[in-house]
Amino acid sequence: MSTPAVEITGLVKKYGPKTAVDGLDLKMHRGRLLALLGPNGAGKTTTVEICEGFRRPDSGCVRVLGLDPVREGRALRPRIGVMPQGGGAYPGVRAGEMLGLVASCAAEPLDPAWLLDVLGLSSARRTPFKRLSGGQQQRLSLACALVGRPELVFLDEPTAGMDPQARRLVWDLLGALRSDGVSILLTTHLMEEAEALADDVVIVDDGRVIAEGTPSALTAEEGEAAQLRFKARPGLDTTLLTAALPEGYHVHEPAPGSYHVLGLVDPQVVSTVTSWCAQQGVLAEELHVGKRDLEEVFLELTGRELRS
Numbered sequence: 292m293s294t295p296a297v298e299i300t301g302l303v304k305k306y307g308p309k310t311a312v313d314g315l316d317l318k319m320h321r322g323r324l325l326a327l328l329g330p331n332g333a334g335k336t337t338t339v340e341i342c343e344g345f346r347r348p349d350s351g352c353v354r355v356l357g358l359d360p361v362r363e364g365r366a367l368r369p370r371i372g373v374m375p376q377g378g379g380a381y382p383g384v385r386a387g388e389m390l391g392l393v394a395s396c397a398a399e400p401l402d403p404a405w406l407l408d409v410l411g412l413s414s415a416r417r418t419p420f421k422r423l424s425g426g427q428q429q430r431l432s433l434a435c436a437l438v439g440r441p442e443l444v445f446l447d448e449p450t451a452g453m454d455p456q457a458r459r460l461v462w463d464l465l466g467a468l469r470s471d472g473v474s475i476l477l478t479t480h481l482m483e484e485a486e487a488l489a490d491d492v493v494i495v496d497d498g499r500v501i502a503e504g505t506p507s508a509l510t511a512e513e514g515e516a517a518q519l520r521f522k523a524r525p526g527l528d529t530t531l532l533t534a535a536l537p538e539g540y541h542v543h544e545p546a547p548g549s550y551h552v553l554g555l556v557d558p559q560v561v562s563t564v565t566s567w568c569a570q571q572g573v574l575a576e577e578l579h580v581g582k583r584d585l586e587e588v589f590l591e592l593t594g595r596e597l598r599s
C-alpha cells in the first residue's frame with residue numbers, strides 16, 4: 292500500500308505563549324481531496340505551512356508523501372504544489388511571466404498558456420501582478436501551484452475573494468485534478484465548497500481535531516431520519532409552537548430567524564408547523580426537511596460566538 296499523502300501525529304506548534312497547534316493528528320490518503328475546516332485562528336494555516344516545510348514543528352511527527360518536510364524538503368518540494376493564503380508575487384511581474392518562471396523550475400511542467408486559458412487568465416497574461424483583481428491574483432497563484440504537475444497540492448483558502456463564476460471554474464479544475472489522482476488538501480471557510488468538493492473533512496478548533504469524516508457521515512443525524520428547519524422573522528414564540536406540536540417535539544431558534552424542530556418529522560408535523568405560522572401571519576421560508584448541512588454541524592461543534 293502506498294504511503295499516505297499526509298500523516299501528522301501529535302503536532303504541536305507554539306508562537307511564544309500562544310499554542311497554535313496543540314497535539315493535532317491527521318491522516319490523508321493519496322488521491323483524496325481533504326478539506327481542513329475551522330474557525331479563524333484554529334491552526335489550519337500553521338498546520339499547512341508545517342506540511343509545506345515553511346515552519347518547523349515544536350514537537351510531533353509530520354510526513355508528506357512519506358518525507359519529512361524540513362529534513363527532506365529538497366526531495367519533497369518538486370512533488371508538491373503550494374498556494375499560500377493571500378498568494379503574492381513581485382508587484383511588477385506580468386501574470387504570464389510569473390507562471391512561466393515557476394514552470395521553468397519544474398521538470399515536466401504543464402503548458403503555462405493552456406493553464407492560463409483554463410483559469411480564464413489568457414487576456415490578463417501581460418497584466419502586472421499588482422494590477423490584477425484579487426480574484427485574478429488568486430487564480431494566478433493557483434496556476435503557479437499546479438503548473439509543476441504536483442502529486443499533492445496544498446491550497447490555503449483557494450477561492451477566497453473569488454466571484455461565483457471564478458469559484459465554480461476552480462471547483463471544476465480541482466475536481467478534474469482529483470479525477471487524475473492528484474491529492475489535494477485545502478482549507479476553506481466555505482462549507483458549500485467543502486460539501487461540493489471534499490472526500491474527507493477534518494474540523495479543527497484550538498489546534499486540535501474535533502471531528503473528521505466524509506461530509507455525509509458528518510452531517511448524518513444520530514438516530515433520526517430527518518429534521519425540519521425553516522426561516523422566518525426572528526423572535527417567534529417557540530414555546531407556543533412547541534405546545535402546538537405533539538408531545539416530545541421541541542422547537543428552538545439556534546440563530547436569529549432560523550428555527551429547528553427537534554423530533555422525528557412526519558407529514559402531520561410539517562402541516563402543524565406551517566398552519567401555526569399561517570395563524571401568526573408568518574411566512575415560513577426555506578422550509579427544509581432533511582439532514583443537517585455541514586455549516587450546521589460546524590456551528591454545533593465550534594459554537595456560534597465570533598472568533599478573533
Ligand SMILES: Nc1ncnc2c1ncn2[C@@H]1O[C@H](COP(=O)(O)OP(=O)(O)OP(=O)(O)O)[C@@H](O)[C@H]1O
Nearest residue numbers: 306309310311329330331332333334335336337338
Ligand atoms: N507568526 C505568528 N506569530 C504569532 N502568532 C501567530 C503567527 N501565526 C499565527 N499565529 C497565531 O496562531 C493561531 C493559529 O493561527 P493560524 O493562522 O494557523 O489559524 P487559521 O486556522 O489558519 O486561521 P484563519 O482561518 O483566520 O486563517 C492564531 O491565534 C494566530 O493569531
